[in-house]
Amino acid sequence: MENFGSWSVLITNFQIVLFLALGGxxxxxxxxxxxxxxxxxxxxxxxxxxxxxxIAFVLLLVILAAGESAFPWLAHADEPHYISAWNNxxxxxxxxxxxxxxxxxxxxxxxxYQYETTIDSSYAAQRRFRNIALLIPFVYFLxxxxxxxxxxxxxxxxxxxxxxxxxxxxxxxxxxxxxxxIFLFYLGRxxxxxxxxxxxxxxxxxxxxLAMTILWTxxxxxxxxxxxxxxxxxxxxxxxxxxxGMAGIWWLFLTLKFIIPFCTLAITPNRHNPAxxxxxxFCILVGTWLERYTWVSGSVDPQYYHTPLTxxxxxxxxxxxxxxxxxxxxxxxxxxxxxxxx
Numbered sequence: 322m323e324n325f326g327s328w329s330v331l332i333t334n335f336q337i338v339l340f341l342a343l344g345g346x347x348x349x350x351x352x353x354x355x356x357x358x359x360x361x362x363x364x365x366x367x368x369x370x371x372x373x374x375x376i377a378f379v380l381l382l383v384i385l386a387a388g389e390s391a392f393p394w395l396a397h398a399d400e401p402h403y404i405s406a407w408n409n410x411x412x413x414x415x416x417x418x419x420x421x422x423x424x425x426x427x428x429x430x431x432x433x434y435q436y437e438t439t440i441d442s443s444y445a446a447q448r449r450f451r452n453i454a455l456l457i458p459f460v461y462f463l464x465x466x467x468x469x470x471x472x473x474x475x476x477x478x479x480x481x482x483x484x485x486x487x488x489x490x491x492x493x494x495x496x497x498x499x500x501x502x503i504f505l506f507y508l509g510r511x512x513x514x515x516x517x518x519x520x521x522x523x524x525x526x527x528x529x530x531l532a533m534t535i536l537w538t539x540x541x542x543x544x545x546x547x548x549x550x551x552x553x554x555x556x557x558x559x560x561x562x563x564x565x566g567m568a569g570i571w572w573l574f575l576t577l578k579f580i581i582p583f584c585t586l587a588i589t590p591n592r593h594n595p596a597x598x599x600x601x602x603f604c605i606l607v608g609t610w611l612e613r614y615t616w617v618s619g620s621v622d623p624q625y626y627h628t629p630l631t632x633x634x635x636x637x638x639x640x641x642x643x644x645x646x647x648x649x650x651x652x653x654x655x656x657x658x659x660x661x662x663x
Contacts, residue, residue, distance in 0.1 A: 326626035328384075328391045329617040330635045332472060334642045335380040336613050337496070338373050339468070341646075343461060344497025345370035346428045349435065350457035353450075359525055362518040365659055366508070367501065368432045372653035373646055374425045380642065381421060385414050393621055394478050408475055417471065424464045431457055465490025473613075476620035480559050482548075488540040492609060495533040495578070499605035502526045506599045513660040520595065527592040530605065534582040541579075563615050566623035570611050577608025 345367035352360035388410070389395040395410060406412070434450040466486030474485045482488075505522065508514050548556040563571045581604045591597045611629070618626040630636055654660040 325390070325393060325621055326618060326629070327632060327634045327638070328387060329614055329626055330629055331380065331638055331642075332384055332391060332617050333610060333613040333629075334639055335377060335384060336468070336472060336493070337610060338380065338642065338646055339377040340465075340490075340493035340497055341370050341500055342373035342377055343424070343428070343464075344494055344501070346431050347457060347461045347494065348497065348501070350431065350454045353454045354458070357525075359519075359522055362516075362522060363501075363505070364435065365657065366505065366518075366654075368435065369653045369657065369659060370501075370504075370650060371428055371432055372649045374428070376642070376646055376649060378421060378425070381417060385417060392476070394476065397478070407470070408478075413471065416467065420464060420467060424460055427453070427456065427460055461494075462486075462490060465493065473616045473620075476617060477559050480556065480620075482544045482556075484540060484543050488537075488544065491533065491540055492537050492578075492612065495530070495537050496606060496609035498526060498530050498533060499602035499609070502530070502602040503599055503606065506595060508654075508660065511660075515658060515661060523595045523598050524592050527586055527598045527601075530582060530598075530602065531586040531592070534579060534586070534605075538579045538583070559619055562621075562623065563619040567615055567619055570615050570628070574608045574611040574615060577604040578612060 348367050349360060349364040351357075352364065384391045392410075392413075394408065431450075431453050434446070434453055437446050438450045466489070469486045469489030473489060474481060502523065505518065505526075509517065545560060548560065582601050585591050585597060585601050591601075614629045618629075630639060651660075655662050
């Protein structure tokens, strides 16, 4: 467990990459089901992020192969009644691998059917696409809940929260919206897009992020208030670990995920200023990374982790993961003719 801090960084990077891949298709699905007309300007850009699925899968295999180093509760697996049957490691690995492949396959079908609707206007093609679009949000909720249990909630055995699944996948969708805003801003300023998008897209994303900020805050404090006012000391242990051993990071991600986004985007003119919107998006993105790290590391005693990105290994791993991800997305944009190669 001595290097759990570094494994926490890798687990955090894996979750960020995974939910960037999931978020693009999920956003396209939601916009289609809500008949959002601006989906036509962003759906292919959003879907291009699905190229991150293979990278996420490689990271998943590395983490699963690490065993006890990445999942400290395995060291106590032989103790009577210490963990439930849900955390049987063979079952754990099987559901992670199978679940990932099923989800990636379904998301791939969505992208395929979405493309087919642009070249085939038949009722069958449109109906097929609608049907899988209806399925995507349910898959996202179920898979996101499983990921929340396996990579964060059960990291501390016997600790649980009935609302943790919703809190987790909503937080990661919040993060995706922030990343996507930065992504669009960069591409729009680069001049490499084959088809540009209208500026009002930033306003829509700002409104979306404001709504997700409020919902995230509600879901976060719902757990805390129940445990605090319910006087459940055994449930408060994890919060105590985060708020005492990681107080600086804890307050920082709350500021980046709630205080700055809410206080900025609640002011109407700011929701029409792309530079301000991107600044807020950057805060949310960094805040979510710190949030994920805090929940993973906060599951163990403070002696087993360190301040993130303060070791050479942390920096090398993080830079490598996101550099590979960036080149993969760049390849995807060029491959499907979304950006110009020169």
